[in-house]
Amino acid sequence: MWDAILDSLIDTVKLIPFLLITYIIMEFIEHKTSHKTKDAIKKSGHFGPLIGGILGVVPQCGFSAAASSLYSARIITLGTLIAVFLSTSDEMLPILISEAVDVRIILSILGIKLVIAVIVGFIIDLFFRKKFETSEDEPEIKDLCEHEHCHCEHGIFKSALKHTINITLYIFIISLVLNIIIYFIGENNLAHILNSTPIIGPIIASLVGLIPNCASSVIITQLYLSKVLNFATMIAGLLVNTGVGLLILFRTNKDLKENIKITVLLFAIGVIFGIIFDLIGFNI
Template sequence: MEFVLDVLLDAVKDTLVLIPFLFVTYVVISLLELFAGDKAASAIQRAGHAGPAIGAVLGVIPQCGFSAVGAMLYADRFVTLGTLVAVILSTSDEMLPLLVAEHVDPAVLGRILLSKAAIGLVAGFAVDGVLHLLGRGELAEPESFEAEDSEGDDFDPSQYTCDCGCGEPLTRGQAVVWVLINSAYRTAQVVAFIFVVTLVLGGLIEWVGEDAISAFLSSNAVLAVFCSAFVGMVPNCAASVIVTQLYLDGALGLAPMMAGTLVAGGAGYLVLFRTNENARQNAAILGLLYAIGVVSGLVILGLGL
């Protein structure tokens, strides 16, 4: 009983200290979504065959659902497969808020984000290059993005329609309320995941022993890369939470963490299967992304980073 109580209290303590940092981070992310999210998606759509470069760069911007937008645009062939690959690989999902909340060295955080963007860019153009050689990958005629600002660079928040399900333009006051509610909801959702993951990991560490777990993962670094990438494929933000938390706890090294978070497309995978009717093609895309994540992890491991 004492064992269970100790693990429970440790999980509660470790989770509570993250709440203010997560909430502030999600407020910033929500503001980015409100003022720049649809413009970023519109820029990717208009990029055409240069999409992988735009997608890799804009994918670094912390915003939830970017992979879902990429999947929808790809299903209608407004972007290339390489662009979709670049967006998913560069998007951090829940990784960035967790790293920020745990006060990870900004230099380390910057290298992780830049590495994800670089891998996304290279992989995206490589995919499009291969498809071009095979005579595939035609794009549909570009259309104006629904939420694009028709007045140019001047942006009026009162004319913005957010992804709140109401379908109506927001006033400034409604926008503030949406940001706060959205941030609180996503903070609560991630905190719940973190608590469960921390509770399970804490119990496992106490039961098996931290030294034994560290020794196993250290001696099976290649296996850790494969397993981490597999977890990252789970179509839920819990995937990136689990992988990132293991990295922060020291149970995973940089290589398996990168492998897992590179392929952590979250809801984007669900949207892909719902909007793109070719199930075999969707399965091939998932296999491709998994392979890229594993190879990237193995390369990082081989370089000793």
């Protein structure tokens, strides 16, 4: 039980620098830049999926956490958000490195996640951008500030710090609950569920990947290294896994229906690519 509490605390503390820097940037954009500058940032989103996909490859889930907040303020596009989510490796990369996995295998896995993330991100921005965004009711950073009661008039840093504290407490509480649940279910039982049925494996793995906790990426990666899971099942779960990205999205983006749509979209992408790799027998 104490391990669950400690893991939750460590996972949360690791995110604080990413969150604080993100909110400082957001407060600066809101209070110190002109409307032209804000418009320029939004227009640069045409290349967002590429940039987001590359940043998402960085270990841990800091960038997925940052992307969720930036999307909630409509600074980045939906395609960019999904690209970051799909390429996020969370605990996968540190585990692969610590297990001395062949660098070619590591680069192949990261490369596949990156390519899928970028392509899907651009497709989403091309075809579905208007479905998730409107020009009239588009939330801005000030709406996020009102939602978090950060009292922006007290200064950029103090406001950003208030945002960070609010989100950090939220993440810690949810992570603690999830870790306790996983503790009682047992990782071995979760592993058995993941490896129960071919084809269905990617679906189950994607569901596990949706768990906003590093435990899901750890379990999926370790089972793959132990040859319990094939590549298709592993990639399905890790594509969907966003660390605490989805957790923060549901906290900062007040449109619940949109959050659910994004979650379903992410899940569908993981399942589709997992089944495709399974059917063609692709493995690494």
